[in-house]
Amino acid sequence: MQDGWNKPVPAVEIRNLVKDFKTSLKREPLRAVDDVSISIEAGEVYGLIGPNGSGKSTTMKALLGLVAPTSGTCSIFGKDSLKVDSREDVGFLPENPYFYKHLTGIETLAFYGKLCGLRGAMLKDRVGELLALVDLEGARDRRIGGYSKGMLQRIGLAQALVQEPRLVILDEPTAGVDPVGSRQIRDLILKLRDRGITVFLCSHLLEQVQEVCDHVGIIFKGKMVKSGRLQDLIAIEDQTEIVLKDASPELISEIEAMVRRSGSAEWLHSGKPRTTLERLFLRETSGEER
Amino acid sequence: MTLAKTRKLPFARLRRIAVIAGHAFTQLVRMKVFYFLGIFALIAIASNFFDLPQHDGPETLGDHGLDFLRLIKSWSLGAMTLFSVVMGIVSTALLLPKDVEDRTLYTILAKPVPRIDYLAGKLLGVLLLLFVSLALMDGLMTVMLQARLSVVLEVQTALGNARGWDQASRESLRIDTLAQGPTWALQGAVAAVFFRAAIMAAIALLVSTFSSSTLFTTVVSFLVYFIGHFQADARDFYLNSDRAGTSSAARYLATAISAVFPDFQLFNVIDAVIQGKTMELIQFVKLTLAALYYVVVYTVASWFVFSDKEF
Numbered sequence: 385m386q387d388g389w390n391k392p393v394p395a396v397e398i399r400n401l402v403k404d405f406k407t408s409l410k411r412e413p414l415r416a417v418d419d420v421s422i423s424i425e426a427g428e429v430y431g432l433i434g435p436n437g438s439g440k441s442t443t444m445k446a447l448l449g450l451v452a453p454t455s456g457t458c459s460i461f462g463k464d465s466l467k468v469d470s471r472e473d474v475g476f477l478p479e480n481p482y483f484y485k486h487l488t489g490i491e492t493l494a495f496y497g498k499l500c501g502l503r504g505a506m507l508k509d510r511v512g513e514l515l516a517l518v519d520l521e522g523a524r525d526r527r528i529g530g531y532s533k534g535m536l537q538r539i540g541l542a543q544a545l546v547q548e549p550r551l552v553i554l555d556e557p558t559a560g561v562d563p564v565g566s567r568q569i570r571d572l573i574l575k576l577r578d579r580g581i582t583v584f585l586c587s588h589l590l591e592q593v594q595e596v597c598d599h600v601g602i603i604f605k606g607k608m609v610k611s612g613r614l615q616d617l618i619a620i621e622d623q624t625e626i627v628l629k630d631a632s633p634e635l636i637s638e639i640e641a642m643v644r645r646s647g648s649a650e651w652l653h654s655g656k657p658r659t660t661l662e663r664l665f666l667r668e669t670s671g672e673e674r
Numbered sequence: 675m676t677l678a679k680t681r682k683l684p685f686a687r688l689r690r691i692a693v694i695a696g697h698a699f700t701q702l703v704r705m706k707v708f709y710f711l712g713i714f715a716l717i718a719i720a721s722n723f724f725d726l727p728q729h730d731g732p733e734t735l736g737d738h739g740l741d742f743l744r745l746i747k748s749w750s751l752g753a754m755t756l757f758s759v760v761m762g763i764v765s766t767a768l769l770l771p772k773d774v775e776d777r778t779l780y781t782i783l784a785k786p787v788p789r790i791d792y793l794a795g796k797l798l799g800v801l802l803l804l805f806v807s808l809a810l811m812d813g814l815m816t817v818m819l820q821a822r823l824s825v826v827l828e829v830q831t832a833l834g835n836a837r838g839w840d841q842a843s844r845e846s847l848r849i850d851t852l853a854q855g856p857t858w859a860l861q862g863a864v865a866a867v868f869f870r871a872a873i874m875a876a877i878a879l880l881v882s883t884f885s886s887s888t889l890f891t892t893v894v895s896f897l898v899y900f901i902g903h904f905q906a907d908a909r910d911f912y913l914n915s916d917r918a919g920t921s922s923a924a925r926y927l928a929t930a931i932s933a934v935f936p937d938f939q940l941f942n943v944i945d946a947v948i949q950g951k952t953m954e955l956i957q958f959v960k961l962t963l964a965a966l967y968y969v970v971v972y973t974v975a976s977w978f979v980f981s982d983k984e985f
Contacts, residue, residue, distance in 0.1 A: 501686050
């Protein structure tokens with residue numbers, strides 16, 4: 385989508401967002417979000433990170449029109465967030481969603497699909513496709529009340545995608561989910577990116593954000609303190625990493641001596657790279673899962 | 675056809691409201707609210723035996739048959755009123771806070787669903803539940819009344835023969851007795867019960883848009899229900915009487931109360947029907963329009979509050 389000057393319209397445009405909440409009559413209002421600006425291009429995966437109570441969820445709610453900005457503007461693909469039609473191209477997964485316990489997985493997706501105007505064969509196909517995408521075909525006829533935390537998050541992600549939105553907003557998508565479920569959700573986010581869907585997620589699980597996001601913003605006490613391309617933000621500019629396989633101790637000594645002889649570079653350390661505890665956990669428990 | 679285009683189809687809005695209404699209905703049904711129908715059946719059947727020391731049937735009542743039929747109607751319509759008002763208030767008071775608490779409201783309002791559609795859908799779901807429940811109760815009452823009417827008519831015929839009544843007296847009693855059976859006026863009274871419960875559901879919807887708990891919504895709604903029954907008396911007392919000493923403040927208060935609260939004395943027609951009186955069509959139309967007026971006014975007021983509500 386492009387505007388009149390052939391400049392691509394950002395998927396998300398938040399300009400100078402300020403949100404104050406009234407506390408009591410006598411006290412000053414609480415400023416939850418303070419002059420935050422975010423621009424997310426179509427197809428990007430953007431991660432908003434920050435500690436609890438830093439204003440992440442309020443920013444997302446303002447973008448969805450669930451709270452009205454005290455000042456500033458929010459838009460989705462150029463449409464004002466306070467207007468209903470801005471929500472035609474967005475899917476939202478709130479933090480710790482519960483959904484209707486009396487509905488089965490298939491009924492839940494059908495309900496959200498019908499809300500978006502889907503009917504008949506188109507609805508049926510879409511629901512089937514989404515259940516396959518989130519790997520819940522085996523639980524399609526089970527009531528949501530019996531779903532595990534990870535399954536709830538996945539059905540939540542499926543409902544967010546029901547009308548094929550171009551933007552998906554995920555609020556703490558892996559909160560309270562075990563490492564296996566967390567990995568499944570992360571893989572789904574990567575699948576969405578491959579399909580060209582813009583993803584705006586907020587989390588305080590930094591490792592996960594690092595794995596999936598192209599751009600990140602760090603929010604603290606309502607203010608955006610740092611934002612930019614992830615690789616630019618985390619790169620240590622004056623260091624270089626070389627990873628070798630099956631290198632003998634003699635070869636490593638030789639390289640180290642060469643570096644020291646050069647005089648212009650400094651040898652910092654060498655050693656075996658370590659896997660993460662999460663990868664170890666997944667490797668050891670993958671047999672049980674299958 | 676693309677997914678985006680399906681959202682632009684004609685009647686898309688009505689379909690969306692119907693989806694929310696259908697869902698609210700299913701939600702309430704799966705909460706097992708229909709169990710109360712069993713209790714209603716018990717009351718309707720038990721009404722056959724009230725006031726009868728030996729649990730005798732109508733055949734022993736002789737010329738008390740009319741009272742007997744009135745009793746069935748009175749108990750049945752009373753139970754219908756109680757169940758429908760309680761169900762209308764509690765169901766509505768439950769739906770909105772539950773959606774907020776479970777955050778399901780976020781997922782619905784994050785879709786292209788206008789807030790008025792959401793409110794209208796929820797209310798229509800409750801009204802559908804009330805309609806189905808009352809239709810089932812009405813069916814049960816009608817069957818029971820018809821069965822007992824036949825017995826009463828047979829007893830009266832036998833009694834007339836034994837006492838040697840003339841044809842005119844017999845016909846007059848028969849007409850009086852039929853008026854106490856299942857009539858269109860009785861169906862009108864059931865409709866009035868539905869209208870009253872529908873107004874209460876709309877009031878509970880309004881209260882729940884600014885209330886923070888189901889309990890508060892329920893208590894306030896019942897308060898409004900009782901005020902609605904007495905407000906016409908208060909209004910007449912302060913506005914229409916020429917009493918000296920009625921302060922202008924009291925008059926303004928009475929006017930304000932009558933503008934805000936529904937006038938449930940309009941629905942006293944139910945008592946007349948129980949006594950065997952007929953309900954004129956114009957009376958029924960007036961009741962329908964009054965109910966529609968109240969439901970629309972309270973729903974629009976709910977929308978005003980809900981449209982600016984933050985979650």
